[in-house]
Amino acid sequence: MVRYGVIGCGNISKFHFHALKKLGAAVTYAADINEEAARERSAGTGAKITADYNELIGSPDVDVVVILANGSIHKDAAMKAIARGKGVICEKTMMNNSADAAEVARAAQKAGVLFFTSYMKRFFPAAEKAKELMEKLGHVFSATVRSYQAWGNFYTPEHGWDLDGVLRVYGGAIVKCAASHMLDMTLYLLGRPKSVYASVDFYPDTKFDRKATALFEYEDGMVASFETAAHPLKKIGYERNSWDEFIEINGTDGRMKLSTVMWDHPENNAALLTFYDNETETETEYRFDAMNPFDAEIAYFNHCFETGEKGAPNEKDGFAVDALIETIFLSAEQKKSIPVDWRGIDV
Ligand SMILES: NC(=O)c1ccc[n+]([C@@H]2O[C@H](COP(=O)([O-])OP(=O)(O)OC[C@H]3O[C@@H](n4cnc5c(N)ncnc54)[C@H](O)[C@@H]3O)[C@@H](O)[C@H]2O)c1
Structure with missing residues (x-):
């Protein structure tokens, strides 16, 4: 079973947690600088809580890093997750500029990890x-x-x-x-x-x-x-x-x-x-x-992580929107x- 670590437990995380719970997926870590938000959002999952997302990314209990925090941390979190060979689901927009998005896309491709951008529509x-x-x-x-x-x-x-x-x-x-x-x-x-x-x-x-x-x-x-x-x-x-x-x-x-x-x-x-x-x-x-497109999106991404299927919207799609x-x-x-x-x- 794929194990998820979620970074950022604000507004949009509600939909990701709902989808992950519906799927019966394992959420092993939740990170937010507001630890209380992480605790509340991940209630019932048994996830460990941290204010430091580096701890989550470094954990051997996390296979896929889900990045739902402010755009300014997307790059740092994504690059660190990729460097550790972890899969990534990144909320849109993927990065704050197209040079960063290209750098992350190349890193994901080089590492051979699956990277998805959350264009759930x-x-x-x-x-x-x-x-x-x-x-x-x-x-x-x-x-x-x-x-x-x-x-x-x-x-x-x-x-x-x-x-x-x-x-x-x-x-x-x-x-x-x-x-x-x-x-x-x-x-x-x-x-x-x-x-x-x-x-x-x-x-x-x-x-x-x-x-x-x-x-x-x-x-x-x-x-x-x-x-x-x-x-x-x-x-x-x-x-x-x-x-x-x-x-x-x-x-x-x-x-x-x-x-x-x-x-x-x-x-x-x-x-x-x-x-x-x-x-x-x-x-x-x-x-x-x-229907809720987040539920369908997360179920599909989970299928890809389980099977290794290279799906979309992926790092190239996230990059393309940033470039546009x-x-x-x-x-x-x-x-x-x-x-x-x-x-x-x-x-
Ligand atoms: N797919 C969509 O339709 C959709 C809709 C809204 C937002 N989003 C995206 O989701 C992301 C989050 O947006 P939101 O509306 O949930 O914002 P939000 O402000 O409600 O939540 C962001 C959370 O990240 C936390 N955070 C900030 N810095 C952090 C850090 N260094 N480490 C850990 N946690 C940190 C904040 O404390 C907060 O709880 C953004 O990238 C946004 O563009 C996507």
Whole structure:
């Protein structure tokens, strides 16, 4: 049985612990600088508790290190786990910049360890179906990607958020926290663009990105248009609940639209997929049971660790999102189209 050590027992760890417990997996260590948080979160697992994640990584009782703490520690924890030949599950975004992500990806590959990045929205059945239906679109010529989340009104000083706190934990705001999932979905369904032309809007006098717009330019002339925003609109989106996130892809044989749902309310909603077939001139709506994508993701990663199967989203996928994000900010800063530097990390 694979034994897990979890670093970081804050918000997102709730979903990882739920999935690990559901699976009946062994959680042997939990680390958090707030030991009480680690104790509470891991209750019932029998995990040892520590404030020092080095102790967890060094323990012979841990086979896989699960990194769920602030972005700033992802690299150190990942490199140390890899150096000890341990498997890694790392929350997104994988690293705080693309050079670090490339370094970690190379280290994982050289050590031959399995490394997964937690882009759990790929595990919505609707997303898996979308991947399967890609080949039915014919020649893909355009796409639109949106990630709008109701964080509040960031066009007034009364937003009530600790902007520095967000930047401290996540290393960025709307692009990293919200849109990174749809950037991963774009890469998953459409592959890697050659260049990016972007505009990023920050909350005044801060590095808190509240809105970003970009064109992803592909080798064959295909262009995906992307936008993300923190917004105050309460009843927009396919479920009229403020969550407005989708990817729409147009091909010569049809159009597909995948609308995702609030990731932390998975028990209430299911992602929706529609497919328009140009031959029959009909649209099919694919409806699925609501499910928790974290449960599916962790069950799949566990299967990979048990069998040695090289699955995804892995270190290359985590790196690719980090590279795309970096290029969005670079393009916005330089106000021109910038080629994405894939740093020799292949698909
Ligand atoms: N997949 C998703 O949809 C999703 C959603 C939210 C957050 N995340 C990611 O999960 C990670 C954590 O985010 P969160 O929202 O849970 O943040 P959080 O602030 O709620 O939790 C982070 C935890 O890490 C602990 N921590 C900080 N430094 C530490 C250290 N040196 N050693 C051990 N523990 C330490 C903190 O005490 C805290 O309990 C981030 O990388 C974030 O981007 C992913």
